[in-house]
Amino acid sequence: MKRNTWQREAVRGALDANDGFVSAQALHSALHASGSPIGLATVYRALADLAVKGDADSLQSPEGESLYRACSTNLHHHHLICRNCGLTVEIEADAVERWAKDVAAKNGFTEAAHVVDVFGLCAACTAKAAASA
Amino acid sequence: MKRNTWQREAVRGALDANDGFVSAQALHSALHASGSPIGLATVYRALADLAVKGDADSLQSPEGESLYRACSTNLHHHHLICRNCGLTVEIEADAVERWAKDVAAKNGFTEAAHVVDVFGLCAACTAKAAASA
DNA sequence: TGTTACTTGAGAAGTGTTCTCGATCACGTG
DNA sequence: CACGTGATCGAGAACACTTCTCAAGTAACA
Ligand SMILES: [Mn+2]
Ligand SMILES: [Mn+2]
Ligand SMILES: [Zn+2]
Ligand SMILES: [Zn+2]
Numbered sequence: 633m634k635r636n637t638w639q640r641e642a643v644r645g646a647l648d649a650n651d652g653f654v655s656a657q658a659l660h661s662a663l664h665a666s667g668s669p670i671g672l673a674t675v676y677r678a679l680a681d682l683a684v685k686g687d688a689d690s691l692q693s694p695e696g697e698s699l700y701r702a703c704s705t706n707l708h709h710h711h712l713i714c715r716n717c718g719l720t721v722e723i724e725a726d727a728v729e730r731w732a733k734d735v736a737a738k739n740g741f742t743e744a745a746h747v748v749d750v751f752g753l754c755a756a757c758t759a760k761a762a763a764s765a
Numbered sequence: 766m767k768r769n770t771w772q773r774e775a776v777r778g779a780l781d782a783n784d785g786f787v788s789a790q791a792l793h794s795a796l797h798a799s800g801s802p803i804g805l806a807t808v809y810r811a812l813a814d815l816a817v818k819g820d821a822d823s824l825q826s827p828e829g830e831s832l833y834r835a836c837s838t839n840l841h842h843h844h845l846i847c848r849n850c851g852l853t854v855e856i857e858a859d860a861v862e863r864w865a866k867d868v869a870a871k872n873g874f875t876e877a878a879h880v881v882d883v884f885g886l887c888a889a890c891t892a893k894a895a896a897s898a
Numbered sequence: 899t900g901t902t903a904c905t906t907g908a909g910a911a912g913t914g915t916t917c918t919c920g921a922t923c924a925c926g927t928g
Numbered sequence: 929c930a931c932g933t934g935a936t937c938g939a940g941a942a943c944a945c946t947t948c949t950c951a952a953g954t955a956a957c958a
Contacts, residue, residue, distance in 0.1 A: 635924050635935060657914075671938035676915065694880070696829050696945090697914070712872055721872050728861055732883050739845055739854050740888030747827070747882045750865050755873030768904060768955050790945075804907035809946065829914085830945070899958100906953070917942065924935080 634681075639670050643678035644702070647688060652718030653699035653711070691749055714754035716761075723750075767814075772803050776811035777835070780821060785851030786832035786844070824882055847887035849894075856883075 646659050654662075660675045679700045682688035686706045693699050694715070701720060703709070710728070712721040728748055736744030753761060779792050787795075793808045812833045815821035819839045826832050827848070834853060836842070843861070845854040861881055869877030886894060 633935080637924075637936065639937070655914085669938090673916075673939080674937060677936085692825055692827075692829060694878075696825055696831070698829070712868055712874060712877075714874065723868055725864060725868075728864060728881075731858060731861060735845055735856050735858075736883055736885050740891070741845060741847065741883070741885035742891045744845075744883055744885035745827075746884070747880055748861075750869055750874070750877055750879045752869050752874035752877035758873070758875045766904085770905065770955075772906070788945090802907090806908085806947075807906060810905085901958090902954105902956095904953105904955080907951100909949090911948065912946080914945090915943080918940090920938100922935105922937070925933095927931085927933105928929100 639674050640678050640681075642668055642670055643675055644682065644687070647679075647682070647700060647702040650701070650718075652720045653689075653691065653693075653701045653713060654718065655693075655697050655699055659700070691747075694751060710748045710750075712750045712752065714757055715751045716753055716757040719754045719756075772807050773811050773814075775801055775803055776808055777815065777820070780812075780815070780833060780835040783834070783851075785853045786822075786824065786826075786834045786846060787851065788826075788830050788832055792833070824880075827884060843881045843883075845883045845885065847890055848884045849886055849890040852887045852889075 642663055643659065646663055647654070650659075650662075656676050656679050657672070659679070660670070660672045663670050663675070679688060679690070682702075683690045683700065687702065688700045689703045689711070690698055690700050691711065699718075701711075703722060705722070708729075710723050710725060712723055713719070725748070728746075732744065732746040732748070736742075775796055776792065779796050780787070783792075783795075789809045789812050790805070792812070793803065793805045796803050796808070812821060812823070812831075815835075816823045816833065820835065821833045822836045822844070823831055823833050824844065832851075834844075836855060838855070841862075842855050842857050845856055846852070858881070861879075865877065865879040865881070869875075
């Protein structure tokens with residue numbers, strides 16, 4: 633049902649080449665910059681597909697933009713993200729998982745999902761900020 | 766510096782009258798429905814001000830819309846939100862606070878902030894969904 | 899009550915994302 | 929290795945949410 637097109641491969645490749653979270657538009661720009669004529673709508677579609685398949689993680693930036701990343705594992709986990717350069721650290725947190733499940737159950741909520749992300753400035757960006765201040 | 770206008774009061778009042786998170790547009794519709802001629806831009810401005818002052822909490826819905834709520838406390842806390850009716854439960858989680866701080870520090874991140882929200886179906890909405898299924 | 903600067907609101911503009919639909923192309927079939 | 933067909937593509941239109949512009953209105957203060 634799902635065809636293999638160079639466009640899909642290009643998007644997956646661009647995602648893999650990036651180690652932080654990136655937006656669809658940034659990815660499209662990067663692809664264009666490297667000579668690809670891929671369309672923006674196609675990038676959006678490919679990213680959405682990857683996210684559905686579990687091959688990419690997605691989250692919303694504090695500004696409301698959807699960001700994507702090819703994670704090393706498709707198991708459930710969370711992220712520590714540099715809001716300046718996008719550098720991402722994958723984090724596990726069993727305690728938080730349990731807490732989220734408990735707090736939902738205790739309040740009678742079902743079908744609970746949680747959003748848990750930590751944003752900050754990575755060590756490098758912190759140093760850079762201090763130097764330019 | 767900040768003037769008192771009936772518009773600002775109206776927005777605050779409408780927020781207070783709502784016990785769940787609401788969007789700027791929903792609030793504007795509600796105000797209009799009750800006869801207020803307040804402008805949409807003004808609602809956005811008032812909500813942004815309230816959020817800055819700490820008089821309202823804001824978060825992004827999974828769909829990317831900004832939602833606001835007049836919370837009972839202005840201390841830092843998180844929310845358990847019904848994705849169907851907006852019903853919100855305020856939750857504290859010292860363990861999660863500590864975890865977020867630790868994970869950032871351990872990875873060399875500074876100026877860390879965290880997004881922690883739990884979305885689900887409240888008991889009432891769960892019952893309703895089961896009945897109509 | 900007059901001055902002045904802040905606020906408002908209608909509509910334009912901006913931004914991120916999705917939709918439309920004719921052209922293109924992957925891929926199973928013969 | 930054609931061929932047929934339906935999935936996929938892409939340019940631009942359409943959308944949804946949010947912010948900006950600026951003329952008109954008004955709160956605040958002397
Ligand atoms: Mn989790
Ligand atoms: Mn917290
Ligand atoms: Zn960084
Ligand atoms: Zn509910």
